[in-house]
Amino acid sequence: MTQKERIIEQAMRMFVTQGIKSVRMDDIAQQLGVSKRTLYELFGDKEGLLYLAMTCYFEQNRARWDALCADARNVLESMFRVLGSVMDHADTTGRLMDNLRKFYPAVHDKLTREGTEKNRQEFRAMLRQGISEGLFLDRINIDLAISVLYYTASALVTRKDLVLPEGITEREAFVEIVSNFFRGISTAKGLRLIDDYLTRYEPGKDRK
Template identity: 80%
Template sequence: MTQKERIIEQAMHMFVAQGIKSVRMDDIAQQLGVSKRTLYEQFGDKEGLLYQAMVCYFEHNRLQWATLSAGARNVLERMFMVLGNVMDHSDVTSRMMDNLKKFYPAVYDKLVREGTEKNRQEFRSMLTEGIEQGLFVDSIHIDLAITVLYYTASALVTRKDLILPEGISEREAFVQIVSNFFRGISTAKGLELIDDYLKRYEPGKERQ
């Protein structure tokens, strides 16, 4: 790992643990045992380092998705696992993105643009794979399906003021709503796999 990569990694952990606004360049330099001049030479300013650290954060999440879903039996199960993991990390991600939007809007806007495009590409890849495997109907409008899935998942992850029925957790509600979306685009084979997954599903199981 290069010095620059080590700085980005450490800054990312500090921003997550302590909050984006409270972490100063002085704090990062002291933690890493480097000079502030080194930080400014490599990143320009705090926004430059913050952007790189947030990119690192989201790349870590993507690597975790890949590891988590490596043993999935099919693309439907993989999508459930990935979306469930997104939900599990929603508190941290929402807090960080809220702070970015408030204090560093330019970094926020850039990350949202780039993240939205990456997420749409991944959803497209998985939906296309599902069609090829005969799990999703081939008559669906993929771009529309991606939009509905993306904004449904985003709303469930970021909206913390939703009033849920008594006795159901946020994650259980998330699984139910997402599974209903998949039912709407699935073939008979896909519906069987959804039912199989839900029978095996236990709250918190994928988090381990």
């Protein structure tokens, strides 16, 4: 790992644990035992370092998704696992993005544009794989399905004021909402796999 990579990763950890606004370039320099001048030479300013640190955060999230999907039985289970991981880390991600929106809107907007496009590309590939494997209906509008999935899932990820029925956790509600979405676009084969996954599912089972 190069010095620049080490700084980016350490800064990312500090932003996540201590808060984006409260971490100063002086704090990062002191933590890493480098001069503040070195930080400015490598990254220009805090926004430059912040962008790279948050990019690192989201890349680590994607690496976690890849690990979660490594032993999935099919693409449907992979999608359940990825969406579950998004839900499990929603508080941290939401806090970071809220801070970025408030204090560093240019960084927030750039990360949002890039992240949205990457997410759409990955879910598009998964949906196409599901269609090719006979799990999803081949007549679905893939881009519309992605948009519906995004807004359906975000109902629980971002709407913390959403009132749930008594006795159901956010995680359980999330799984039910997502599974109902998949049922709407699945073939008979896909429906069987959804039922198979849900019979094996336990809240928190896929967390890492």
